[in-house]
Amino acid sequence: MVTYRSTMVERIDLPSRETRERRLEEAGYNVFNLPAEDVFIDLLTDSGTGTMSTDQWAALIRGDESYAGSRSFDRLESAVEDVMGFPHIVPAHQGRGAENVLYGTLLAEGDVVLNNTHFDTTRAHIANQGADPVDCPVDAAFDLEAGETDAREFAGNFSLERARAVVDDAGADAVPVVIQTITNNSAAGQPVSVENTRRVREFADEIDATFVLDACRFAENAAFVREREAEFSDASIDEIAREQLGYADALVMSGKKDGLANIGGFVATTDVDLFERCKQRAILYEGFPTYGGMAGRDMDAMAVGLREAVEDAYATDRIEQVRTFGRLLEDAGVPIYTPVGGHAVYVDAGTALSHLPPEEFPGQALVCELYREGGVRGVELGSFAFPNTDRPELVRLALPRRTYHREHLEHVAETATAVLEKREAVSGLELASEPPIPELRHFTAELRPVSR
Numbered sequence: 413m414v415t416y417r418s419t420m421v422e423r424i425d426l427p428s429r430e431t432r433e434r435r436l437e438e439a440g441y442n443v444f445n446l447p448a449e450d451v452f453i454d455l456l457t458d459s460g461t462g463t464m465s466t467d468q469w470a471a472l473i474r475g476d477e478s479y480a481g482s483r484s485f486d487r488l489e490s491a492v493e494d495v496m497g498f499p500h501i502v503p504a505h506q507g508r509g510a511e512n513v514l515y516g517t518l519l520a521e522g523d524v525v526l527n528n529t530h531f532d533t534t535r536a537h538i539a540n541q542g543a544d545p546v547d548c549p550v551d552a553a554f555d556l557e558a559g560e561t562d563a564r565e566f567a568g569n570f571s572l573e574r575a576r577a578v579v580d581d582a583g584a585d586a587v588p589v590v591i592q593t594i595t596n597n598s599a600a601g602q603p604v605s606v607e608n609t610r611r612v613r614e615f616a617d618e619i620d621a622t623f624v625l626d627a628c629r630f631a632e633n634a635a636f637v638r639e640r641e642a643e644f645s646d647a648s649i650d651e652i653a654r655e656q657l658g659y660a661d662a663l664v665m666s667g668k669k670d671g672l673a674n675i676g677g678f679v680a681t682t683d684v685d686l687f688e689r690c691k692q693r694a695i696l697y698e699g700f701p702t703y704g705g706m707a708g709r710d711m712d713a714m715a716v717g718l719r720e721a722v723e724d725a726y727a728t729d730r731i732e733q734v735r736t737f738g739r740l741l742e743d744a745g746v747p748i749y750t751p752v753g754g755h756a757v758y759v760d761a762g763t764a765l766s767h768l769p770p771e772e773f774p775g776q777a778l779v780c781e782l783y784r785e786g787g788v789r790g791v792e793l794g795s796f797a798f799p800n801t802d803r804p805e806l807v808r809l810a811l812p813r814r815t816y817h818r819e820h821l822e823h824v825a826e827t828a829t830a831v832l833e834k835r836e837a838v839s840g841l842e843l844a845s846e847p848p849i850p851e852l853r854h855f856t857a858e859l860r861p862v863s864r
């Protein structure tokens with residue numbers, strides 16, 4: 413049930429087909445290069461694109477822009493302690509700023525880092541420290557044939573089996589950091605059980621590693637835990653969140669996700685020594701530790717957003733809307749990853765456009781067709797975004813929080829149906845230019861249709 417109404421609106425338009433065709437060409441078939449005003453339904457990301465509440469707008473006015481010791485910082489610090497249970501925070505301009513602060517502090521060249529699945533900026537930051545990011549997803553995570561089996565309940569889990577194999581190989585000393593990403597963004601936004609978090613905690617203790625939770629979508633994860641993990645069926649979202657987060661030594665948070673804010677992030681920790689070391693690096697890269705790259709008003713908006721994110725009504729409505737979107741697409745005959753995850757529906761482009769081989773980027777081809785057909789912008793997370801891995805060809809349609817209504821989602825489902833009706837005519841793509849950091853190529857690389 414939707415538990416909010418709109419009190420401010422923004423006009424959106426569907427440009428003509430001719431304009432859409434031209435924009436796509438100008439963008440080098442990379443939708444990151446499209447002007448947002450020419451996008452009708454923008455499902456590129458759920459990051460920082462949500463709608464703030466009236467309370468958050470009110471909080472902006474209270475922003476204290478003092479360089480040091482601002483009251484906005486105190487309010488953010490209290491919110492993080494109340495909602496997430498962590499007493500020490502280092503704000504950052506967004507999640508990747510927090511990653512730079514934390515991983516730059518914890519890692520050295522040659523280290524190995526384990527994660528259920530590294531998000532792309534996490535992978536890049538770890539690689540940037542000269543360390544080696546190794547994914548440890550469970551088998552169900554990328555097995556599109558598995559359907560809705562038990563293993564799929566928490567397909568975002570961290571595989572201890574894989575992690576142990578890496579440690580046997582590299583030695584425990586080589587692994588100073590173990591990360592768990594909740595929900596597992598790069599594995600179709602699938603949830604992670606609290607039980608799995610407990611076992612990762614034990615594993616980190618065994619190898620004497622720092623246990624970090626990438627907590628960007630901790631509230632959505634808690635909503636799934638309540639639905640699927642018997643122990644928590646009567647718990648509230650905020651109780652579950654505190655329980656799960658409480659196993660970590662440190663958190664990396666993007667306020668643009670479950671902070672319900674448009675910008676911001678932070679590192680949080682219980683470890684005073686780590687806190688002090690993070691502050692030093694934050695001063696170098698982000699800002700003085702009581703603002704860390706955020707305006708005071710943005711810290712206030714995020715402080716309120718964090719509290720709203722763990723309200724039962726909000727978190728439940730959030731994952732239900734994404735599920736409804738998945739059902740609309742399924743009913744329209746679109747192959748999707750099921751069960752649907754927390755922040756997005758993932759379309760199986762390898763099946764949808766099965767005539768295109770991975771070298772011709774079927775996911776990116778689908779992304780372009782959705783824009784051409786209905787002004788819808790999604791993002792490819794397959795062989796274009798993750799070169800040299802054998803990931804399935806997924807297209808992510810992420811839902812901004814508290815923003816689109818059912819009519820918008822119906823338009824997307826109709827658009828996808830229209831694309832699939834003429835799937836044979838969809839041509840593949842090839843790279844026309846490639847940026848220097850392969851891990852980040854999907855943000856800026858340009859493509860062109862494959863000529864036959």
Ligand SMILES: *Cc1c(COP(=O)(O)O)cnc(C)c1O
Pocket residue numbers: 459506507508509531533534593597626628665666667668669676677
């Ligand atoms: C978004 C995200 C980040 C990075 O946060 P930004 O605010 O985009 O810099 C890190 N990890 C995960 C899992 C994310 O989803």
